[in-house]
Amino acid sequence: MIPAAFEYKRPMSLEEAISHLAEHGYDARVLAGGQSLIPAMRYRLAQPSVLVDINKLPNLGYMHEENGMLRMGALVRDTDVEFNEEIQSKYHLISDVSRVVADPIVRFRGTVVGSLCHNDPSGDWAAAAIAARAQMVIQGKNGPRVEAIDQFLVDSFATSIGEGEMAVEARFPVPNSLTSGAYEKIERKVGDYATAAAAVQIELNPDGTIKEAGIGITAVAHMALRVVEGENLLRGQKPSLELIRAAAEEARKIADPNPDARGSAEYKKDMARVLVGRGLIKALRRLNVVVA
Amino acid sequence: MEITLKINGAEKKLNVEPRTLLVHAIRDAGLTGTHIGCDSSSCGVCTVVLDGKTAVKSCTMFAVMAEGHEITTIEGMAQGGKLHPLQQAFYDQHGLQCGYCTPGMIMSAHVLLQHNPNPTEEEIRFGLSGNLCRCTGYQNIVKAVQQAAQMLQQPAGAAADD
Numbered sequence: 001m002i003p004a005a006f007e008y009k010r011p012m013s014l015e016e017a018i019s020h021l022a023e024h025g026y027d028a029r030v031l032a033g034g035q036s037l038i039p040a041m042r043y044r045l046a047q048p049s050v051l052v053d054i055n056k057l058p059n060l061g062y063m064h065e066e067n068g069m070l071r072m073g074a075l076v077r078d079t080d081v082e083f084n085e086e087i088q089s090k091y092h093l094i095s096d097v098s099r100v101v102a103d104p105i106v107r108f109r110g111t112v113v114g115s116l117c118h119n120d121p122s123g124d125w126a127a128a129a130i131a132a133r134a135q136m137v138i139q140g141k142n143g144p145r146v147e148a149i150d151q152f153l154v155d156s157f158a159t160s161i162g163e164g165e166m167a168v169e170a171r172f173p174v175p176n177s178l179t180s181g182a183y184e185k186i187e188r189k190v191g192d193y194a195t196a197a198a199a200v201q202i203e204l205n206p207d208g209t210i211k212e213a214g215i216g217i218t219a220v221a222h223m224a225l226r227v228v229e230g231e232n233l234l235r236g237q238k239p240s241l242e243l244i245r246a247a248a249e250e251a252r253k254i255a256d257p258n259p260d261a262r263g264s265a266e267y268k269k270d271m272a273r274v275l276v277g278r279g280l281i282k283a284l285r286r287l288n289v290v291v292a
Numbered sequence: 293m294e295i296t297l298k299i300n301g302a303e304k305k306l307n308v309e310p311r312t313l314l315v316h317a318i319r320d321a322g323l324t325g326t327h328i329g330c331d332s333s334s335c336g337v338c339t340v341v342l343d344g345k346t347a348v349k350s351c352t353m354f355a356v357m358a359e360g361h362e363i364t365t366i367e368g369m370a371q372g373g374k375l376h377p378l379q380q381a382f383y384d385q386h387g388l389q390c391g392y393c394t395p396g397m398i399m400s401a402h403v404l405l406q407h408n409p410n411p412t413e414e415e416i417r418f419g420l421s422g423n424l425c426r427c428t429g430y431q432n433i434v435k436a437v438q439q440a441a442q443m444l445q446q447p448a449g450a451a452a453d454d
Binding site: 001002003004005006007008010031034035038039041042043051053055056079083102103104105106108109190191 | 293309310311313331332333334336339342346347348349351352353354356357360400403404407418419420421422423
């Protein structure tokens, strides 16, 4: 299948990219890895009249820690995360995600920021960003602004990026030694959309109680969701199997999936519960807390 | 628009539309070893190598995006009339039946071995999970990659004599 024709722009600077986006508004799309956009264009689910290819922009492939945040530029590929040993040993949640996004070939091109901007209801990175309490940096004519991930992810395939703007960076809080996470995903085969998936992150207090919890679920609603009530149940409590079961049950309650060939709505809701539970158990085990 | 792609070391001037997919540009340039399979970025038969170490599905990249990159296709693997160890190993192990997925498998395995020269069976299966084969059941493909890994780890002199 051949995508609809479009005008191709290859800016060499961020300013030039922003000016193309400002000129063409919502008719223009940013092309980074293209691993979601190009398939959508081939199916003509997307027909942008202008593509702004940011792959030649300098200095967007960085990934470093600064002021307590891991800062990832818009051209950081999934494999940059997957193959980075320091990230793999320290960032348990995003490491898990980086090994199960799409398939190994797609991960060479696909970008973390691009996935977040695409905001597919079954996207992996959105759930992880929710659980990790990530932030997004959005650049427009008047300079950058920073948004919490919950404000950034608006609806299915929709974000808070405005006309003439683009996301230039994702920021993940640097985990301390009492923080761990996990990503649990059920898929029919590698590369398929998830049947259901859950991202969790836990920070313990020195006394072993839970200081902060993050739970994001994906592929089970119109967009990735934060399991707020589950997080509230966990916060301040001592980890136990009973507590985990109660928190996971909150995921089942808010999941509102469409039935399809991957499973019935009831099945997917229950898998949201199961995967949150598994993720919490795995994250705690990574902190040497065994509850099951 | 006119673009120049460097494919298997040779520069090719091509006239493409921005929407021309890389796989179509490669095939229109006469290199039909790169196949078209699923049209949904799933099957991996169109896999080519960018800049030596990156595997890409050439159906999921516009040809214009490949300007300035070194592209390697299956035609670029054999050197001096001698099969690349991966090609030889797929032949020796019968790592194919119909052969349609083979170019993509070999390009993907090539990148896998760049990043992990001595993979376990599990790592091979994981690394090739973006490439579908509908005939073999993968057993002989895995064996072929194992053989190629061994061949590539031998000292250059030893490999040249067989």
